Amino acid sequence: MSHWLEDLKKAIPEERILTSLADRHSYSFDASFGEYLPEAVVQAKEKEEVVAVFKLANRYRVPVYPRGSGTCLSGGPLPVHGGIVLDMSQWPKKIDHRPDDLTVTVTPSVLTARINEEAEKHGLMYAPDPSSAHVATIGGNLAENSGGPRGLKYGVTKDHVIGLEVITPEGEVMRTGGGTIKNVTGYDLTKLIVGSEGTLGVIVEATLKLMPKPPAVQTMMVAFDHVRKAGEAISKTLTSGILPSKMEFMDQACIVAVENFKPVGLPVHAAAVVILELDGHPETLKVERKLVEEIMERIGAKEVIIPKTEEEAENIWHARKQVSPAIAKIKPTKVSEDATVPRSKIPDFMDRLQEIKEKFDVEVVAFGHAGDGNLHPNVLCDKRNKEEMKRVELAVEEMFKAAIELGGTLSGEHGIGTMKAPFMELELGEVGVDMMKRLKDAWDPNHIMNPGKIFVEKGQRLVLTDE
Amino acid sequence: MNEALRDAYNKTFDCVQCGYCLPACPTYETMERETHSPRGRINLVKMVAQGKATVEDLQEPIEKCLGCMACMTVCPTNVQYDQILESAKSVIESEQTPSTLQQKAEGFLFESFFPSSRWMNFLGNATWLYQKSGLRKVAHQFGLTQRAPLHIGKMEAILPEMPSPKQRQERVTRYMRQRPAKAKVAFFKGCIMDSVFFEANQNAVELLLRSGAEVAFPDQQTCCGALHAHSGKVDVSLELAKRNIEVFEEEGFDYIVNTAGGCGARLVEYRHLFDKDSPWYDRAVRFSEKVYDIAALLVELDGLTFTKPLQKTITYQPSCHLRNVQKVVDQPLELIRKIPGIRLKELKRPDFCCGSAGIYNMVHHKESMEILDVKMKDVCDAEPEEIVTSNPGCQLQMKLGIQREGRGDRMESVHLVDLLIEADPQSK
Known part of the structure; x- marks a missing residue:
């Protein structure tokens, strides 16, 4: 071990190689489960440094795990086999706008929300809006192909990337795509790398697509006395010729939790609420608002709430944002899933969640981006209670199976990482997983690039305790 | 596990490690390591409690926390970071062997000096004598203040005129x-x-x-x-x-x-x-x-009308403890806006600590100055003639910042009450 550390010190300034126990512990976790102690943390600031790390990693067969702000919910940056955590968050931050092209070129350490803030100065927007956008780096968002509420209308991260500069696992510098919107030259390696969870290379620069910023938005909140009606309302709206920018769902347990946490006047007697945002020209919004109101009335919604002021609208969205912290008050540990189903299957999925909840006697609440079928079932538990955590593991496993049976997927936006790896074959089949593995072998022959993610390892199963 | 550690440990479970505290933390920004962020520190407390790290590993990250509590204002799960920090400090304190010179000095400072109004009066009087008698000049010429420990020299240079x-x-x-x-x-x-x-x-x-x-x-x-x-x-x-x-x-x-x-x-x-x-x-x-x-x-008393227009540009640097712990955010601005003629230019990041933090700027001088430099860039962009503060530590630190930027001829730091008095308020 000391051997590669000595070599590392020749390539990287010593103050950016962290080896003290306190520093190593500080990069042993992310926002998901598990902690794994790396042998060293390297804070890269230049391409040459990343190249050097990979050359050395291949020579000594030391695993390397790229990491942004460590907000990952699926274990992407966890150093599961020890080795080097490659901290990309301190890379010099650069945002280079080309408003005439409607593109922007950024370095990986830039916080995602900053890109949109800068774009707005030019009347443009960067559409992907994961709720952690003000903390997470764009590098991490690209690696995990993050989503967000606006994904319903504008798509997820991969739909906004047109070019990348990547250091391959063998330490070569490569460019993919370019600066144009259309580009069909060769395989689309850009989209292969986006969402590859740091297993195929490290992104050191990205060119992203911007869009015109909609001139106005209209928020609406609709309450239902049956979850099924909420599901129906989503399908009916989306087939009526209207495409809202956001359609968010909260079940009763979430509504009550938010009201107990910081009351904002949500309809606590409703079985579910759907919060919509329409965006576009103010005149169009007037018409669309009316149409949505009519749809909701026909379905038999309990109540349609239209905020009178911008402040009231903000309060509604604030309430939606409070769901995460509010439900954490029910029990301290939150297992946040993002199994996604075809939109029409949301009511069926809700029924299955109810069954699972009763079968394993666990606390389950559901909220999320219902407009695109991306629900966030959350199991609330206490990490310190081993017996309970075993039941939670079984419940989560059954949730994955339910989603797949309904024609859905294991993960809509969080990624596979460590936790969902054991279920990959269930969704993709033997051949599907094998083709992915062959790709991985070709790119990373020595398996030094973020090992232990996506692909299940021998004997691996879902574990939610630290031990 | 001792009681303080258990207390802190139990509170760490409220942290879901989402990282929302990172952009709010001044030391994470200047020291560029997760180890010096709230999330990193909370995790280390957990590691120590679980026996995976020692109190010694915890010491530096905890001591270099400013305690500005900006993280608590953005934490979505209301982690009681202030109490985790205080418990962690007492765990560190209880493991230390008291004998070094610094600890003796600290002991004197904390047990006799700060609680004693006699000492405080003495300090006030001695400082006055020092300033008035010309001793200050002598000390400066011989570089005595430079040699004093705890960077007293730099602090001494910015002390205001004392009352007799x-x-x-x-x-x-x-x-x-x-x-x-x-x-x-x-x-x-x-x-x-x-x-x-x-x-x-x-x-x-x-x-x-x-x-x-x-x-x-x-x-x-x-x-x-x-x-x-x-x-x-x-x-x-x-x-x-x-x-x-x-x-x-x-x-x-x-x-x-x-x-x-x-x-x-x-x-x-x-x-x-x-x-x-x-x-x-x-x-x-x-x-x-x-x-x-x-x-x-x-x-709250709402009893003043400000009568004298003040034609100057000022900015307001809130004390972190006033803002983040006492939750007094708008009132100082409300009072300032009542002064006729005044031009208030707000900072881009008023919630970013100035780095004073009690005695932090003396014991961790280098780290404190890095934070101060970030603050002063924001201040200098606003180009105020006066920086209005609401805490003595911040006021002294701002003076130091003005001096570091070489702007002593056109900028000064004042307490909010000094500014208000200058506008000659009358009873309503």
């Missing part, structure tokens, strides 16, 4: 101008505030009197204990709290006012020092409910 001992002795213990008074206010002096910024405290009294209140200085009051608690000296800090609670109970005061954001933050948190079933708990709650920052109280 005569002025200090002339202060009475009770002021009343109208009968019946609108409110009965007890004044909590603050150690540094009342020695180094004696005049600001007198200005605060004047503002209260013109607002129609009567003001008393309870004699037996002592240090708030904030600096002790920040250094893990729980026992001393607890004794000081009890004494203050007792002293301010004696008369039926409506308010307990202070002019130092840091002290005020300690006073409003006294109840956290006691178990809920301790008889002290209720007394602490009653005490804390009466504690008001001067700005908040002036707004």
Whole structure:
């Protein structure tokens, strides 16, 4: 071990190689489960440094795990086999706008929300809006192909990337795509790398697509006395010729939790609420608002709430944002899933969640981006209670199976990482997983690039305790 | 596991490691490591409790935390970081062997110096003598102040002019101008505030009197204990709290006012020092409910009209403890905006700590200056003639910042009450 550390010190300034126990512990976790102690943390600031790390990693067969702000919910940056955590968050931050092209070129350490803030100065927007956008780096968002509420209308991260500069696992510098919107030259390696969870290379620069910023938005909140009606309302709206920018769902347990946490006047007697945002020209919004109101009335919604002021609208969205912290008050540990189903299957999925909840006697609440079928079932538990955590593991496993049976997927936006790896074959089949593995072998022959993610390892199963 | 560690450990489970605290943390920004972020520190407390790391591993990250509590204002799960930090400090303190020179100096500073009004008076008087007698000039010429430990030299250079001992002795213990008074206010002096910024405290009294209140200085009051608690000296800090609670109970005061954001933050948190079933708990709650920052109280009394226009550009640098712990955010700005003619240019990041943080700028000078430089860039962009503060530590740190930027000829730092008095407020 000391051997590669000595070599590392020749390539990287010593103050950016962290080896003290306190520093190593500080990069042993992310926002998901598990902690794994790396042998060293390297804070890269230049391409040459990343190249050097990979050359050395291949020579000594030391695993390397790229990491942004460590907000990952699926274990992407966890150093599961020890080795080097490659901290990309301190890379010099650069945002280079080309408003005439409607593109922007950024370095990986830039916080995602900053890109949109800068774009707005030019009347443009960067559409992907994961709720952690003000903390997470764009590098991490690209690696995990993050989503967000606006994904319903504008798509997820991969739909906004047109070019990348990547250091391959063998330490070569490569460019993919370019600066144009259309580009069909060769395989689309850009989209292969986006969402590859740091297993195929490290992104050191990205060119992203911007869009015109909609001139106005209209928020609406609709309450239902049956979850099924909420599901129906989503399908009916989306087939009526209207495409809202956001359609968010909260079940009763979430509504009550938010009201107990910081009351904002949500309809606590409703079985579910759907919060919509329409965006576009103010005149169009007037018409669309009316149409949505009519749809909701026909379905038999309990109540349609239209905020009178911008402040009231903000309060509604604030309430939606409070769901995460509010439900954490029910029990301290939150297992946040993002199994996604075809939109029409949301009511069926809700029924299955109810069954699972009763079968394993666990606390389950559901909220999320219902407009695109991306629900966030959350199991609330206490990490310190081993017996309970075993039941939670079984419940989560059954949730994955339910989603797949309904024609859905294991993960809509969080990624596979460590936790969902054991279920990959269930969704993709033997051949599907094998083709992915062959790709991985070709790119990373020595398996030094973020090992232990996506692909299940021998004997691996879902574990939610630290031990 | 000792009690303090268990306390801290149990609270770490509220942290879901989402990382929302990272962009709010000044030390994460300047020190560029997760180890020096709230999430990193909370995780290390957990690791120590689980035996995966030692108290020694924890020491540097905990000691280099400013304690500005900006993280608590953005935490979505309401992690009680302030209490985790304080428990961690007391764990570190209890593991240390007291014998080094620095600890002796600290011991003197904390056990005799800060709680003693005699020492504080002496400090005020000695500083006055030092400034007036020409000793300052001699010391500077021989570079004596440069050699002093704890960077006293740099701090010394920015001390304001002291009031003479005569002025200090002339202060009475009770002021009343109208009968019946609108409110009965007890004044909590603050150690540094009342020695180094004696005049600001007198200005605060004047503002209260013109607002129609009567003001008393309870004699037996002592240090708030904030600096002790920040250094893990729980026992001393607890004794000081009890004494203050007792002293301010004696008369039926409506308010307990202070002019130092840091002290005020300690006073409003006294109840956290006691178990809920301790008889002290209720007394602490009653005490804390009466504690008001001067700005908040002036707004509440609403008794002043500012008569003299001040044609100058100022910016406001909030004290972190005033803003993040006492939650006094808008009142100082509300008062400033009432001054005719004034141009208020707000900072881009008012919630970013200035790096003063109690005695942080003395014991961790380099780290403090890195934070100050970030702050001063923001300040210089606003180009104010005056930086208005609400805590003595911040005011001194701002002076230091002005000096570092070489802007001493066109910028100065003042306490909010000094600015308000300058605008010649009259009773409504």
